[in-house]
Amino acid sequence: MRSFDLSPLFRASVGFDNLTRVLDSVTRLDDAHFAYPPYNIVKTDADNYRITFAVAGFAPEEIDVQVENNTLTVKGRPNQEPKETVYLHHGIAGRAFERRFELAAHIRVDTARLENGLLHVDLKREVPEALKPRKISVNATKPVPVLQAAE
Numbered sequence: 001m002r003s004f005d006l007s008p009l010f011r012a013s014v015g016f017d018n019l020t021r022v023l024d025s026v027t028r029l030d031d032a033h034f035a036y037p038p039y040n041i042v043k044t045d046a047d048n049y050r051i052t053f054a055v056a057g058f059a060p061e062e063i064d065v066q067v068e069n070n071t072l073t074v075k076g077r078p079n080q081e082p083k084e085t086v087y088l089h090h091g092i093a094g095r096a097f098e099r100r101f102e103l104a105a106h107i108r109v110d111t112a113r114l115e116n117g118l119l120h121v122d123l124k125r126e127v128p129e130a131l132k133p134r135k136i137s138v139n140a141t142k143p144v145p146v147l148q149a150a151e
Contacts, residue, residue, distance in 0.1 A: 036097055037076070047125040048110075051101065056117040057094045063119060065112045072101040072109060074121065106131075 039053045055063065055076055064075040078094045103123070110122040 049123040051121045053119040070103045074099045
């Protein structure tokens with residue numbers, strides 16, 4: 001059984017509508033979906049992340065990186081090889097792939113670069129100034145007299 005009742009969480013929260021969608025999409029995935037291409041997710045410092053894909057054999061024009069509605073999509077579509085290629089051993093998987101990652105609020109894709117068969121996608125958290133914690137000063141005032149009701 002892979003269903004979860006999240007209704008208790010939503011009784012005390014506002015604005016987490018997409019959380020249901022994210023959790024629902026995760027429960028529908030099987031392990032084979034995560035097999036190709038292999039990837040790492042690294043937190044490089046407090047506000048920066050990097051997703052690195054092993055994409056040996058792909059040229060930059062065969063890889064597409066897009067962000068839409070807080071979803072990072074990385075696609076690889078290899079060009080078709082000539083039919084006359086005869087492999088004695090074909091161990092490098094050059095098949096098409098598509099990977100999706102749900103990004104948290106205020107995470108933006110900074111750069112994507114292909115280097116030595118690895119695709120590095122750098123992500124950065126940019127919290128707007130209005131949402132950062134701020135210190136509120138507490139001022140001392142004269143006590144306000146309390147009026148007592150007449151008996």
